[in-house]
Amino acid sequence: MRRDVDGTVVEGTVVRGDGRGRQLGFPTANVETEELVELPDDGVYAGSVDLPDGSVHVAAISIGRRPTYYERGALLLEAHLLDFDGDLYGQRVRVAVGDVVRGQLRFASAEELVAQIVADVAEVRARSTGVAAREDASEGRADHQA
Ligand SMILES: Cc1cc2nc3c(=O)[nH]c(=O)nc-3n(C[C@H](O)[C@H](O)[C@H](O)COP(=O)(O)O)c2cc1C
Numbered sequence: 001m002r003r004d005v006d007g008t009v010v011e012g013t014v015v016r017g018d019g020r021g022r023q024l025g026f027p028t029a030n031v032e033t034e035e036l037v038e039l040p041d042d043g044v045y046a047g048s049v050d051l052p053d054g055s056v057h058v059a060a061i062s063i064g065r066r067p068t069y070y071e072r073g074a075l076l077l078e079a080h081l082l083d084f085d086g087d088l089y090g091q092r093v094r095v096a097v098g099d100v101v102r103g104q105l106r107f108a109s110a111e112e113l114v115a116q117i118v119a120d121v122a123e124v125r126a127r128s129t130g131v132a133a134r135e136d137a138s139e140g141r142a143d144h145q146a
Pocket of ligand 1 (some may be wrong): 017044106113
């Protein structure tokens with residue numbers, strides 16, 4: 001049964017991932033949490049990230065083991081901050097995990113993963129502004145950068 005994750009806030013330090021996210025066009029902050037912190041169930045979530053400078057950023061959050069790339073990878077909490085381009089390594093951040101968008105999936109190719117992340121980001125953006133993302137999501141690739 002899925003736990004009610006409304007309002008889960010996780011604090012941690014941004015560590016280096018495999019560096020693949022930037023290559024895919026969706027860099028993520030890999031957040032290392034304390035060992036005993038209980039993460040919400042694997043999935044993709046809408047949420048936000050607080051940075052030490054006081055700024056708050058809407059984020060598409062992935063909690064899982066990257067099944068596209070690993071048989072059983074390490075459990076990671078990754079956040080892609082929308083409209084943000086900066087180096088967060090070593091910074092202590094607070095991640096507010098909100099509503100679930102979907103479960104973790106294994107994709108046949110990086111292109112398919114990226115197409116889904118584009119739709120996820122459109123969905124997260126729409127939820128953050130209160131507008132339905134149905135149209136963008138069904139297009140597969142949303143022109144959200146425009
Ligand atoms: C919004 C979002 C959704 C994601 N969904 C999946 C998924 O369904 N399956 C998967 O294998 N990885 C998923 N990922 C994780 C990516 O595989 C990961 O970010 C990428 O491989 C980069 O990893 P790295 O930071 O270790 O380089 C998702 C990442 C984001 C930001």
